[in-house]
Amino acid sequence: LLRNVAERLRQGVRDADVVARLGGDEFVVVLTDVQSQDDVAMVADKLLASMHGVFTVDQLPLTISPSIGISLFPDHGGSADVLLRCADAAMHHAKESGRGNRQFYVSSMDASALDVLQQERQLREAIAHNHFVLHYQPQICLADGTLQGLEALVRWRHPERGLVGPDEFITFSESRGLITPIGRWVMREACRQLKAWQDQGLALVPMAVNFSALEFRQRDVAAEIAAVLLETGLAPQYLEIELTESVLMHQTGQVLGTLNALKALGVGISIDDFGTGYSSLAYLKRYPIDKLKIDRSFVADTPGNSDDVAIVTAIIQMGRSLQLKTVAEGVETQAQIELLAGLGCDLMQGFVVSAPLDAEATERWLRR
Known part of the structure; x- marks a missing residue:
C-alpha cells in the first residue's frame, strides 16, 4: 500500500x-x-x-x-x-x-503542534531508554478468594509529570506509529517478571497483557508471542491476551488465524471492556475466546442502579451459557462483591482487592 x-x-x-x-x-x-x-x-x-x-x-x-x-x-x-x-x-x-x-x-496551530511534537519527542526518548514500568493488579475468584490471575498495566515514567497512565499515551502512540515498540516491551517484561515470580514459588497464575487493535492488525502477534515465551521460559498457559471488541469486528481471516494460532500455543484470550464496543455477539461463537471482562462502567453504580445490574446479570448469564469465564472490573465495595458472587460471576479485580501495584509491592502482596 x-x-x-x-x-x-x-x-x-x-x-x-x-x-x-x-x-x-x-x-x-x-x-x-x-x-x-x-x-x-x-x-x-x-x-x-x-x-x-x-x-x-x-x-x-x-x-x-x-x-x-x-x-x-x-x-x-x-x-x-x-x-x-x-x-x-x-x-x-x-x-x-x-x-x-x-x-x-496558520500561526494559531502552533501551540497544539508544539505540544504534540514535544510529547512525541519525549515518548521516543522513553522508548529508546525504556522509561516504562509495569504495575500489576490481581484477579480474585469470587467463590473462594483465591488468586486466579494478574493484569499487567503499563505506566510511563514521564520526565516532568511522574508516572502517567496508559489512557494518556497509548492512543497518542498509536497515532504516531509508536505503539509497536511499547507493546513489545510490555509483553517481554510481563512474561519475564511472571517467570521470575514463579521461580520463587509465587504467582502460578496467568498474566494478562493488553493488545491494541492497531498492534494486533499490524504485527505477526502469534510468532512474536511464541518467541517471547521461548526467550523468557514462561509456559504458554500462564499468558493471557486481552483484546477489545474492535479487534474482533474486523471479520478477516487474519484475525481468526491469529487467534487460532494463539489458542494452539496454549495462550488464553480475553475480551476487555466487554459491552462498551460494538457488541456484535456473533464473534463470541466465531472466535476461540476464554473470558469476558465486564467493563467498570457497568459495575461502578451497582447494586444501586437497576439498569447496570440488569446489564451485568445478562453478561454473566451469557458467559455461563457460552462456557466463558466472566471477570468484573473496577470492583470497589463489599456490596458489589456480594451482588457479583450471587450472580455467579467468576472473577473480580478492583480496589476492593488491590490497586495496581509496582513489581516490588506486588511481590509483597503475593507473599502475604
Missing part, C-alpha cells in the same frame, strides 16, 4: 519536485519553483484526488483518506525543520477537520 501511495504521489508532481517517506504512513512532498499559494492548493487537491481511487493489495480492495498539511517558504519559516514542523501542525489540523482534506499552516 505504501509503495502504491508513493507511486501516485510521484505521478502527481513534476520531476523537479521531491517525494519522500518520513516513516510510518507519513510522506513529504517538496514543490520547487512555486508561483502562488493557489498553485500549491491545486497540486494538493490533485494529490488528494489521486488517492480517492481504490488500491488493490493482494486482491484486497483498500481505500484511504489522506490528510495534507501545507507550509510555504519563506512565509512560514526559513529552514527545513521549521517548514516541516509547520506542515506537520497543519496536517494534524486536517486530520482533526475530518481527514481527506488539505490545510495551510
Whole structure:
C-alpha cells in the first residue's frame, strides 16, 4: 500500500519536485519553483484526488483518506525543520477537520503542534531508554478468594509529570506509529517478571497483557508471542491476551488465524471492556475466546442502579451459557462483591482487592 501511495504521489508532481517517506504512513512532498499559494492548493487537491481511487493489495480492495498539511517558504519559516514542523501542525489540523482534506499552516496551530511534537519527542526518548514500568493488579475468584490471575498495566515514567497512565499515551502512540515498540516491551517484561515470580514459588497464575487493535492488525502477534515465551521460559498457559471488541469486528481471516494460532500455543484470550464496543455477539461463537471482562462502567453504580445490574446479570448469564469465564472490573465495595458472587460471576479485580501495584509491592502482596 505504501509503495502504491508513493507511486501516485510521484505521478502527481513534476520531476523537479521531491517525494519522500518520513516513516510510518507519513510522506513529504517538496514543490520547487512555486508561483502562488493557489498553485500549491491545486497540486494538493490533485494529490488528494489521486488517492480517492481504490488500491488493490493482494486482491484486497483498500481505500484511504489522506490528510495534507501545507507550509510555504519563506512565509512560514526559513529552514527545513521549521517548514516541516509547520506542515506537520497543519496536517494534524486536517486530520482533526475530518481527514481527506488539505490545510495551510496558520500561526494559531502552533501551540497544539508544539505540544504534540514535544510529547512525541519525549515518548521516543522513553522508548529508546525504556522509561516504562509495569504495575500489576490481581484477579480474585469470587467463590473462594483465591488468586486466579494478574493484569499487567503499563505506566510511563514521564520526565516532568511522574508516572502517567496508559489512557494518556497509548492512543497518542498509536497515532504516531509508536505503539509497536511499547507493546513489545510490555509483553517481554510481563512474561519475564511472571517467570521470575514463579521461580520463587509465587504467582502460578496467568498474566494478562493488553493488545491494541492497531498492534494486533499490524504485527505477526502469534510468532512474536511464541518467541517471547521461548526467550523468557514462561509456559504458554500462564499468558493471557486481552483484546477489545474492535479487534474482533474486523471479520478477516487474519484475525481468526491469529487467534487460532494463539489458542494452539496454549495462550488464553480475553475480551476487555466487554459491552462498551460494538457488541456484535456473533464473534463470541466465531472466535476461540476464554473470558469476558465486564467493563467498570457497568459495575461502578451497582447494586444501586437497576439498569447496570440488569446489564451485568445478562453478561454473566451469557458467559455461563457460552462456557466463558466472566471477570468484573473496577470492583470497589463489599456490596458489589456480594451482588457479583450471587450472580455467579467468576472473577473480580478492583480496589476492593488491590490497586495496581509496582513489581516490588506486588511481590509483597503475593507473599502475604
